[in-house]
Amino acid sequence: xSESITQPARIQxxxxxxxxxxxxxxxxxxxxxxxxxxxxxxxxxxxxxxGQIATIVGPSGAGKTTLxxxxxxxxxxxxxxxxxxxxxVTGPPDGLAVVFQxxxxxxxxxxxxxxxxxLPLRGRRVGKRERxxxxxxxxxxxxxxxxxxxxxxxxxxxxxxxxxxxxxLAYRPEALLMDEPFASxxxxxxxxxxxxxxxxxIRRSITIVLVTHDIDEAVYLGDVVVVLGGSPTRVEARxxxxxxxxxxxxxxxxxxxxxxxxxxxxxxIRGHRGSAE
Amino acid sequence: MARVAATHSRVTGRLTGPLxxxxxxxxxxxxxxxxxxxxxxxASLGSGSLYFVGLDxxxxxxxxxxxxxxxxxxxxxxxxxxxxxxxxxxxxxxxLGTVLGLVRPLANAVSPIxxxxxxxxxxxxxxxxxxxxxxxxxxxxxxxxxxxxxxILLNTIDGVRSVDATKQDVLRSYRVPAYLRILGVxxxxxxxxxxxxxxxxxxxxxxxxxxxxxxxxxxxIGYAILQAQRNFEIPQMWAGMLxxxxxxxxxNIGFRGVEQLVLRRHRAMNTTPGS
Numbered sequence: 034x035s036e037s038i039t040q041p042a043r044i045q046x047x048x049x050x051x052x053x054x055x056x057x058x059x060x061x062x063x064x065x066x067x068x069x070x071x072x073x074x075x076x077x078x079x080x081x082x083x084g085q086i087a088t089i090v091g092p093s094g095a096g097k098t099t100l101x102x103x104x105x106x107x108x109x110x111x112x113x114x115x116x117x118x119x120x121x122v123t124g125p126p127d128g129l130a131v132v133f134q135x136x137x138x139x140x141x142x143x144x145x146x147x148x149x150x151x152l153p154l155r156g157r158r159v160g161k162r163e164r165x166x167x168x169x170x171x172x173x174x175x176x177x178x179x180x181x182x183x184x185x186x187x188x189x190x191x192x193x194x195x196x197x198x199x200x201x202l203a204y205r206p207e208a209l210l211m212d213e214p215f216a217s218x219x220x221x222x223x224x225x226x227x228x229x230x231x232x233x234x235i236r237r238s239i240t241i242v243l244v245t246h247d248i249d250e251a252v253y254l255g256d257v258v259v260v261l262g263g264s265p266t267r268v269e270a271r272x273x274x275x276x277x278x279x280x281x282x283x284x285x286x287x288x289x290x291x292x293x294x295x296x297x298x299x300x301x302i303r304g305h306r307g308s309a310e
Numbered sequence: 311m312a313r314v315a316a317t318h319s320r321v322t323g324r325l326t327g328p329l330x331x332x333x334x335x336x337x338x339x340x341x342x343x344x345x346x347x348x349x350x351x352x353a354s355l356g357s358g359s360l361y362f363v364g365l366d367x368x369x370x371x372x373x374x375x376x377x378x379x380x381x382x383x384x385x386x387x388x389x390x391x392x393x394x395x396x397x398x399x400x401x402x403x404x405x406l407g408t409v410l411g412l413v414r415p416l417a418n419a420v421s422p423i424x425x426x427x428x429x430x431x432x433x434x435x436x437x438x439x440x441x442x443x444x445x446x447x448x449x450x451x452x453x454x455x456x457x458x459x460x461x462i463l464l465n466t467i468d469g470v471r472s473v474d475a476t477k478q479d480v481l482r483s484y485r486v487p488a489y490l491r492i493l494g495v496x497x498x499x500x501x502x503x504x505x506x507x508x509x510x511x512x513x514x515x516x517x518x519x520x521x522x523x524x525x526x527x528x529x530x531i532g533y534a535i536l537q538a539q540r541n542f543e544i545p546q547m548w549a550g551m552l553x554x555x556x557x558x559x560x561x562n563i564g565f566r567g568v569e570q571l572v573l574r575r576h577r578a579m580n581t582t583p584g585s
Contacts, residue, residue: 105483106483107479107482107483125482125483125484125485127485129483130483130484131479131480131483131484133476133479133480135476138474138476138477139476139477139479139480141477141494141495141498142575142576142579143498143499143501143575143576144494152484152486152490152494153484153485153486155486155490155494156484156485156486156487156490157485184575184578184579186578186579200484204484
């Protein structure tokens with residue numbers, strides 16, 4: 034049980050009414066293995082406030098994806114629960130959209146970009162006209178206006194992941210869950226997509242939980258950084274990032290506060306690895 | 311699109327226009343049949359054999375017995391039964407295969423029965439078909455369905471089961487309802503496998519229809535061929551087999567056309583380097 038809420042000196046707590054949208058409460062997960070069980074997650078707790086980006090960072094194999102799948106209702110926790118808008122999550126809830134890492138497999142290649150974005154809306158019986166309006170607006174939001182009639186395989190990897198993000202936006206979820214969404218694109222595209230996410234947060238005030246193994250990305254995008262570590266995985270630290278909503282790849286990453294939190298996260302992750310070996 | 315066209319012309323080995331490319335393609339397909347046909351023509355010219363008659367005689371019989379009204383009377387009943395049986399088998403195979411592919415316990419439960427039934431060749435059921443239905447259309451259509459449904463069924467089950475795990479996660483997390491999952495994702499994703507099954511089934515269906523017409527029928531291609539043989543109209547018999555070959559070839563071309571239409575997205579996807 035590591036309940037230490039670490040607050041480095043210059044990191045300010047966020048002000049104003051903090052409405053919790055999504056919360057993990059003591060989430061544990063064990064998988065059966067030959068001769069017993071293997072614990073992956075051990076009492077993971079954290080909260081996500083409306084309009085914020087929470088990033089979950091940890092070494093690979095730390096069960097980050099398992100945690101996200103628990104939050105998405107795709108996996109049932111062995112103990113504890115996930116609460117969305119005050120309601121416990123028992124299966125994939127209505128108010129969550131998920132963006133997966135592998136965009137080439139999460140999009141349907143036989144559907145045009147627009148029909149991919151509209152697929153979840155068709156399932157919700159949204160009328161044809163509204164579907165079209167919402168998909169075109171979402172595609173415009175991710176900078177893909179005029180590409181709706183193309184097919185996913187005609188687009189670059191970064192553009193395909195934009196389509197997946199547009200699909201999530203058009204669904205208008207309470208919160209958006211992203212599982213290593215930028216891990217499969219090149220560095221420049223990755224920076225572009227990170228900035229797209231920040232601008233969407235400002236323009237659409239969406240709530241985002243983003244899993245990543247990249248510490249820079251976690252600090253650059255996060256209002257809150259949840260550091261996972263250990264075996265089984267626990268929350269090592271929850272850090273508030275006071276960099277404000279307006280961030281820049283070059284300027285922000287040179288700010289002392291960014292560097293301080295970054296090294297703090299790095300120490301948490303490496304420190305644990307050191308003690309484990 | 312430009313990429314697709316470029317790939318195509320690379321395949322045919324020419325950097326010329328699409329029309330030239332297509333002509334080259336046709337020529338590649340045709341040279342051997344033309345050569346064999348010419349060989350047959352000259353080798354059999356003036357043949358005195360009763361059984362291996364000259365090609366010129368066969369072609370004459372083909373013209374008289376298998377083209378025009380006489381041909382239509384022989385061919386149309388076969389094609390009608392074939393179409394009916396094959397389409398019903400396709401429908402049944404895809405529907406049942408989808409259900410069995412999605413509901414694994416059910417598939418496990420019926421799997422021994424399926425394996426048993428599909429091991430019995432369709433033509434082996436002809437005697438019982440004759441008993442139940444007599445020599446009418448029902449007998450032939452049900453034999454075609456029985457004989458050709460298995461490849462469609464098994465390929466559909468496999469195709470439905472191999473829907474990508476990420477796509478299934480997407481469908482679950484967006485709570486896409488079952489009907490839309492099946493029509494929008496499961497079937498399109500299984501389509502290449504289903505087409506493989508259909509192609510195999512089509513050739514089985516042709517075998518079954520000809521055989522059933524030879525044994526229990528008063529019309530159709532198989533009946534006409536056997537009838538000619540029994541009446542010692544050997545040129546007519548040869549002409550019937552030639553006609554059967556041509557019909558099979560045309561059906562296959564038609565099937566390829568349908569397949570290309572159904573899988574056009576899948577094909578384009580595979581020829582695009584981006585994916």
